[in-house]
Amino acid sequence: xxxxxxxxxxxxxxxxxxxxxxxxxxxxxxxxxxxxxxxxxxxxxxxxxxxxxxxxxxxxxxxxxxxxxxxxxxxxxxxxxxxxxxxxxxxxxxxxxxxxxxxxxxxxxxxxxxxxxxxxxxxx
Amino acid sequence: xxxxxxxxxxxxxxxxxxxxxxxxxxxxxxxxxxxxxxxxxxxxxxxxxxxxxxxxxxxxxxxxxxxxxxxxxxxxxxxxxxxxxxxxxxxxxxxxxxxxxxxxxxxxxxxxxxxxxxxxxxxxxxxxxxxxxxxxxxxxxxxxxxxxxxxxxxxxxxxxxxxxxxxxxxxxxxxxxxxxxxxxxxxxxxxxxxxxxxxxxxxxxxxxxxxxxxxxxxxxxxxxxxxxxxxxxxxxxxxxxxxxxxxxxxxxxxxxxxxxxxxxxxxxxxxxxxxxxxxxxxxxxxxxxxxxxxxxxxxxxxxxxxxxxxxxxxxxxxxxxxxxxxxxxxxxxxxxxxxxxxxxxxxxxxxxxxxxxxxxxxxxxxxxxxxxxxxxxxxxxxxxxxxxxxxxxxxxxxxxxxxxxxxxxxxxxxxxxxxxxxxxxxxxxxxxxxxxxxxxxxxxxxxxxxxxxxxxxxxxxxxxxxxxxxxxxxxxxxxxxxxxxxxxxxxxxxxxxxxxxxxxxxxxxxxxxxxxxxxxxxxxxxxxxxxxxxxxxxxxxxxx
Numbered sequence: 001x002x003x004x005x006x007x008x009x010x011x012x013x014x015x016x017x018x019x020x021x022x023x024x025x026x027x028x029x030x031x032x033x034x035x036x037x038x039x040x041x042x043x044x045x046x047x048x049x050x051x052x053x054x055x056x057x058x059x060x061x062x063x064x065x066x067x068x069x070x071x072x073x074x075x076x077x078x079x080x081x082x083x084x085x086x087x088x089x090x091x092x093x094x095x096x097x098x099x100x101x102x103x104x105x106x107x108x109x110x111x112x113x114x115x116x117x118x119x120x121x122x123x124x
Numbered sequence: 125x126x127x128x129x130x131x132x133x134x135x136x137x138x139x140x141x142x143x144x145x146x147x148x149x150x151x152x153x154x155x156x157x158x159x160x161x162x163x164x165x166x167x168x169x170x171x172x173x174x175x176x177x178x179x180x181x182x183x184x185x186x187x188x189x190x191x192x193x194x195x196x197x198x199x200x201x202x203x204x205x206x207x208x209x210x211x212x213x214x215x216x217x218x219x220x221x222x223x224x225x226x227x228x229x230x231x232x233x234x235x236x237x238x239x240x241x242x243x244x245x246x247x248x249x250x251x252x253x254x255x256x257x258x259x260x261x262x263x264x265x266x267x268x269x270x271x272x273x274x275x276x277x278x279x280x281x282x283x284x285x286x287x288x289x290x291x292x293x294x295x296x297x298x299x300x301x302x303x304x305x306x307x308x309x310x311x312x313x314x315x316x317x318x319x320x321x322x323x324x325x326x327x328x329x330x331x332x333x334x335x336x337x338x339x340x341x342x343x344x345x346x347x348x349x350x351x352x353x354x355x356x357x358x359x360x361x362x363x364x365x366x367x368x369x370x371x372x373x374x375x376x377x378x379x380x381x382x383x384x385x386x387x388x389x390x391x392x393x394x395x396x397x398x399x400x401x402x403x404x405x406x407x408x409x410x411x412x413x414x415x416x417x418x419x420x421x422x423x424x425x426x427x428x429x430x431x432x433x434x435x436x437x438x439x440x441x442x443x444x445x446x447x448x449x450x451x452x453x454x455x456x457x458x459x460x461x462x463x464x465x466x467x468x469x470x471x472x473x474x475x476x477x478x479x480x481x482x483x484x485x486x487x488x489x490x491x492x493x494x495x496x497x498x499x500x501x502x503x504x505x506x507x508x509x510x511x512x513x514x515x516x517x518x519x520x521x522x523x524x525x526x527x528x529x530x531x532x533x534x535x536x537x538x539x540x541x542x543x544x545x546x547x548x549x550x551x552x553x554x555x556x557x558x559x560x561x562x563x564x565x566x567x568x569x570x571x572x573x574x575x576x577x578x579x580x581x582x583x584x585x586x587x588x589x590x591x592x593x594x595x596x597x598x599x600x601x602x603x604x605x606x607x608x609x610x611x612x613x614x615x616x617x618x619x620x621x622x623x624x625x626x627x628x629x630x631x632x633x634x635x636x637x638x639x640x641x642x643x644x645x646x647x648x649x650x651x652x653x654x655x656x657x658x659x660x661x662x663x664x665x666x667x668x
Contacts, residue, residue: 012246014648016512021661022651028660029650037657045225053386056218060382063211063364064375071363077348081207081364088214089420095221096416103229103409111405111658118660 144479159313182414187318200450202430208367215385303531336432384622388554391561559586581636586629593621
């Protein structure tokens with residue numbers, strides 16, 4: 001069990017951990033492997049978030065203010081609005097798939113390595 | 125939804141429908157008692173022992189998320205308003221990318237039982253936990269009330285019951301069942317109830333979708349054409365504009381709603397705590413991937429159900445679909461594709477879909493009750509009131525008392541609320557989640573300087589702004605469909621507050637952080653980042 005006696009309770013949950021855990025966490029935070037993990041995570045998650053939010057909001061805005069365009073029929077009874085709506089499904093599935101692949105290939109091996117190191121150092 | 129106007133569905137198969145309802149109740153109660161025998165520790169109760177696989181939790185997440193409002197409501201909205209009815213489901217689905225990319229894995233690694241756990245990791249516990257607990261409870265109770273009032277109306281509709289006394293009885297029954305699931309089954313029982321519901325919902329939806337598509341030779345264009353023609357609205361039925369954005373305020377209102385839907389999901393406490401039920405962050409990721417697949421295919425099928433209902437069931441003035449505000453669309457469509465009213469096939473399918481809707485209600489209310497009870501016991505009782513010194517045993521007693529109390533309060537509130545138009549509470553819950561919870565969660569994970577004051581400002585700021593704006597909107601007063609139709613204090617023109625309250629919540633987080641004098645060690649953020657991204661020191665599954 002974590003050491004609960006020393007710091008005041010008002011501080012965060014993290015402050016209940018044994019002092020050695022803090023040292024290990026902070027040592028890992030300085031490692032190049034961790035910096036690389038953080039960079040790889042951010043390099044996918046943030047641009048992808050901006051991309052799908054823009055793509056979605058553009059669709060919402062066109063529903064409001066570009067109805068002439070949305071009403072163009074591409075096939076009988078199937079207009080741009082419906083196709084774009086269905087494309088939101090396609091893009092959601094695609095981003096989910098590519099993120100899963102990125103995470104499996106580029107993030108998980110580094111995360112596992114660092115986690116093992118933490119377990120070794122803290123004796124878990 | 126005006127419950128007084130509901131016309132009951134065909135009553136010839138009431139016995140069959142009631143038997144299927146009872147079967148749902150029996151199966152879920154069996155699961156609950158099985159789960160109660162296998163739940164011992166706090167991690168069992170709050171997080172199902174963290175032993176659910178990615179696929180199991182993916183089903184449970186879907187079961188938790190797809191409420192009766194999305195099952196009956198979205199197909200009904202499509203049946204009545206065509207293309208515009210489909211728009212709700214797109215926001216509901218795209219929202220899962222926020223959960224996948226920014227929240228699920230990091231939360232699984234850095235929290236324990238509640239949303240507040242994650243925020244309290246590097247902040248002053250008492251103020252941050254109190255704020256997060258209040259927001260959790262407010263969001264969950266709003267959502268819960270909408271579900272319970274909906275349950276009274278829906279079960280009344282499905283069973284062909286119009287008497288107010290019987291609707292009250294249904295609300296009490298749903299309330300008592302959810303109290304039993306949550307008090308005895310905890311997260312384990314609730315999760316299995318949600319898994320069973322998700323499987324039933326998917327099977328039922330696949331069956332009806334298939335039967336509709338058969339009638340149109342799997343030709344979507346023909347289905348849409350017939351739907352547009354039968355709707356009496358022609359081409360406009362397939363175009364934007366029948367439901368949203370009729371005037372300028374309406375256009376901004378739709379934008380506001382869309383923002384809340386897409387950003388709210390990843391801040392809904394009852395969704396967030398589901399990520400704690402998996403053994404690892406990788407399993408949490410897999411559960412979101414499964415959820416995206418399941419929820420996405422479900423909403424694609426509701427498109428067929430909605431247009432199918434418009435094509436095959438009368439939707440004009442005075443029709444049952446009109447008077448039920450769309451909720452009868454899926455059940456009536458099931459009856460129609462099963463052979464029509466009075467046929468054996470039609471009766472069986474109608475009863476089946478009604479039972480699926482009933483299971484849907486039960487699974488969602490159980491998840492919401494568990495979420496708020498967990499926050500009362502773990503955040504308010506154990507960590508704020510007892511300052512972290514509560515024994516696990518006392519915490520597990522308090523969580524059950526809390527579940528009972530929340531269930532009782534929601535029954536007492538839902539019965540009088542039936543006379544009020546409270547369907548807006550679901551959208552409000554999403555708006556609060558996006559304005560109060562999401563900013564705090566994202567800043568905590570990604571902004572080193574973020575501190576206690578910032579967390580408190582963003583949570584209370586977003587929460588209060590969202591609730592205030594709705595209070596002064598046409599939802600509450602000023603129109604015949606308002607909560608108080610005779611009062612008139614609607615100076616805020618939008619029904620959805622998100623457009624203002626979401627940026628306001630994010631801004632409050634920045635202001636609070638910058639004005640605070642709290643000296644905040646940067647190492648604590650590094651620690652949280654290591655923990656969130658690698659899972660080092662994260663809670664492990666319970667060994668059995």
